Amino acid sequence: MDYYLTLLSFGATGWGDEIAHGVLFTVSLAICTLPVGLFMGFFLALGINSKEPSIQRAAKLFTIIFRGLPELLTLFIVYYGGQILLNLLFQHVLGMEIEVNSFLAGMIALAFVFSSYASEVFLSAFKGIPQGQYEGAFALGLPWFKTMRLVIVPQLIKLALPGLSNLWLILLKDTSLVSIIGLTDTMFATGLAARNTKEAFFFFALACVVYLALTFVSSMALEAIEKRARRGEVR
Structure with a gap:
């Protein structure tokens, strides 16, 4: 037991600080990705509902592509393909090369x-909101933006929250993929410790515990948010 506690200690003799940094990185990446993904998802839904055929087709094509591709392949395309495209652009305009930030690439890929x-x-x-809600808001003279902000979006959040909660938990686990491009998340840190100490089972079991703990805490928080969002409803 003392041996394993030593492995988890902080400092030069243990891997506790590296693993703690990896957990912090995992949570930070997921939290940074969430608002970007929500923003994009909302406007993609608006695009699919749009009466403009070109916008509708573009939004549908985007969702088909990134729902169809494996997440790991999406990460590689964004990280390597994005770097190639940006270098071509910067070389043409400024005559210089740039290096894509791994954190940003991981965040964008996961957000897609x-x-x-x-x-x-x-x-x-959107389908769960009666058409009369739109008609009533327009009858009161509310413009489209205020109708969405004051009438539709509050109802939309309550209806979408269970599905979005599941997607958050999936996002939290998908952050483990960024270890492939060298980011020091939980999987990278535990994998590094496992290779150096030859204690693969111990450190990967520890990674399981970390992800289960993050999932448990997230589930409790999401349940509290959902209860708060539904306060005042007639049961």
Whole structure:
């Protein structure tokens, strides 16, 4: 037992500080990705509901592509393909090369995947809002933006929250993919410790505990948010 506690200690003799940094990185990446994915998913849903055929087709194509591609492949395309495209652009305009930030690439790739699924959740939520809500708001003279902000979006959030909660938990686990491009998340840190100490089972079991703990805490928080969002409803 003392041996394993030593492995988890902080400082030069243990791996506790590296693993703690990895957990913090995992949570930070998920939290940074969430608002970007929600924003994109909401506007993708609006695009799919648009009466303009070109916007509708573009939004549908985006969701089909990123729901169809494996998340790991999406990460590689964004990280390597994005770097190639940006270098071509910067070389043509400024005559210089740039290096794509791994954290940003991981966040964008995960946001693309998250938003493609979130758009479907928002679409279902839009269908749950009666048409009379729109008609009543327009009858009161509210413009489209205020109708969405004051009337539709509050109802939309309540209807979409269960589906978005599931997507958050999936996003939290998908952050483990960024270890492939060298980011020091939980999986990277535990994998590094496992290779150096030859204690693979111990450190990967520890990674399981970390992800289960994050899932448990997230589930409790999401349940509290959902209860608060539904306060005042007639049971």
